[in-house]
Amino acid sequence: MDRRSVLAGLAAFAAPACSARSPDAAPGEQPARPAVAMTPIDLSSLEARNGGRLGFVALDTAGGRSVGWRAQERFVYCSTFKMYLAAATLERVQRGEESLAREVSVVAADMVSHAPVTEPAIGSTLSIEALCKAVVEVSDNPAANILIREYGGLAAWRDWYRSIGDESTTVDRLEPEMNREDGDKDTILPAQSVANMQRLFVNDDTPLADDSRDRLLRWMIDSPTGAGRIKAGVPAGWTVAHKTGTGGYGPTNDIGLAVPPSGDPVVIAAYYHATPSSSASANDAVIAEAVRLALRALGHG
Numbered sequence: 001m002d003r004r005s006v007l008a009g010l011a012a013f014a015a016p017a018c019s020a021r022s023p024d025a026a027p028g029e030q031p032a033r034p035a036v037a038m039t040p041i042d043l044s045s046l047e048a049r050n051g052g053r054l055g056f057v058a059l060d061t062a063g064g065r066s067v068g069w070r071a072q073e074r075f076v077y078c079s080t081f082k083m084y085l086a087a088a089t090l091e092r093v094q095r096g097e098e099s100l101a102r103e104v105s106v107v108a109a110d111m112v113s114h115a116p117v118t119e120p121a122i123g124s125t126l127s128i129e130a131l132c133k134a135v136v137e138v139s140d141n142p143a144a145n146i147l148i149r150e151y152g153g154l155a156a157w158r159d160w161y162r163s164i165g166d167e168s169t170t171v172d173r174l175e176p177e178m179n180r181e182d183g184d185k186d187t188i189l190p191a192q193s194v195a196n197m198q199r200l201f202v203n204d205d206t207p208l209a210d211d212s213r214d215r216l217l218r219w220m221i222d223s224p225t226g227a228g229r230i231k232a233g234v235p236a237g238w239t240v241a242h243k244t245g246t247g248g249y250g251p252t253n254d255i256g257l258a259v260p261p262s263g264d265p266v267v268i269a270a271y272y273h274a275t276p277s278s279s280a281s282a283n284d285a286v287i288a289e290a291v292r293l294a295l296r297a298l299g300h301g
Contacts, residue, residue, distance in 0.1 A: 038191070041067035041297055043290055050286050052250060052274040055190040058294035061202050062264035067297050069290075071191040075271035077169075078179050078245030080193070080255045081186075082135035082144050083220065087200055088160040089132055089147055090212035100129035104150060110142045112176050118142040136219035136243060141175035148174065164199050164207065168192050179247045181273075193255055193269035201257060202267065217241045220256055228284030229254035230268055233291025235301050237261045242268075250274040252283035258291070260300065268294070 038057070047054055055075045059066040092098035103125035106118050117134035118126065119142075126134070131147050134140035148157050158171035169188045172178065178186040200206055201213060208216070220241035229252070231240045242256025252272045257265040270290055274283040295301055 038066045038068045038071060039297070041069050041294060043069040043293070046286060046289055046293075050274065050282060051278060052272060052286075054273075054286060054290060055269075055271040056290050056294065057190045057194045057269050058291070058298060059194050059198060059267040060264075060298040060300075061198070061267060063298060065298055066194070067294050068191060072189050074184055074187040074189060075253070075273060076179065076181050076186060076247060076251050077188045077193075077271065078247050078251050078253055079135075079139045079141075079144075079175075080188075080243050080245035080253050080271075081178075082139060082245075083216070083243035083255065084161070084196065085144060085147055085151075085157070086132040086136050086216055086219065087208060087212075088151060088157065089128065090216060091160075091207055092151065093128070094209050094212060098128060098150070100127060100132075102128050104128065104131065104146060106142070106146070110146060112141050112145065114139065114141045114176075115143075116140055118146070133219050136216070137223045137225075139225060139244065145174045161196075164196060166192055166196055169196075179251070181247075181249075181251075188271070190269045190271055193271075194267050197255065197257065197267045197269070202265065217257075226254050226284070228281060229287040230256060230258060230270065230291050232284065233288035234258045234295065235260070246280075249276050250278065250283070252280070252287065254287055258295075266295065266298065266300070 043054055043056060055070040055073055057066060057068040057071045089098060093100055105125050106121040108122050111119060116138050117140045131143045134143040151157050154171055161169045169192060170184050170186055172185040200208055220243060226244035229244060230242050234240060239259045240256060242254055245253035250273055252274055253270060255269045257267055259265045268291060270287045272283060272286050
């Protein structure tokens with residue numbers, strides 16, 4: 001399949017789709033929203049029942065429609081950024097500036113909370129590919145910090161967003177400090193996140209080569225996290241490639257692509273800043289319900 005037959009990566013794991021495409025952003029543009037007209041979707045009652053603040057956008061790449069709620073407001077992105085970090089690293093590999101096989105030393109000084117892959121590797125090495133897989137599939141925090149360091153630091157990492165036309169996402173701190181709410185630090189607009197994923201996974205001008213995109217999508221599909229979020233909101237038979245992010249004081253996020261058995265993907269970004277007293281399962285359920293409402297509004301179910 002060529003790039004216009006939807007997502008070659010997802011097509012390998014789900015049913016093939018048709019070739020409809022939403023308009024691509026012109027080179028050098030700075031998209032603040034998905035490259036289609038957005039219709040407001042009223043999620044105020046969902047917020048009223050559960051508390052907190054929900055930022056949500058869903059883009060139907062087949063029908064050329066999107067729906068959004070608080071689409072242009074800022075939310076702490078938490079670990080959802082790790083999908084973008086893996087994409088940026090894969091770009092470096094494509095340019096010959098990095099190698100997936102290169103081994104990187106892992107030391108005790110690298111350790112911060114949530115290190116399911118890196119902690120057992122203290123005193124040895126992990127490959128760049130293993131570090132990327134760890135940040136996407138199980139959200140390993142030291143792996144993310146190591147990849148940012150190997151990428152060139154926070155400034156270089158910030159520049160990557162600008163390279164794909166994202167002028168609004170902020171990059172200020174490493175894990176785990178970047179999860180703490182502090183003004184605009186380490187925040188993203190839901191509409192911008194969808195525009196970024198549209199650029200990476202859907203548009204013909206994606207900076208990702210087919211093998212890079214397929215590898216990243218495989219990690220996103222294989223991730224066991226967030227079973228109660230986007231995955232719980234899509235109809236049976238859909239394939240979900242996604243990345244979650246969670247803060248210990250309420251933030252509950254999930255971004256990715258939901259693909260029907262026959263059809264093009266729906267690109268989804270959900271950033272829910274719940275109340276500190278709300279349970280994790282209740283927070284997940286808010287995202288799942290927002291996904292159901294959005295898919296219904298877009299004509300799916």
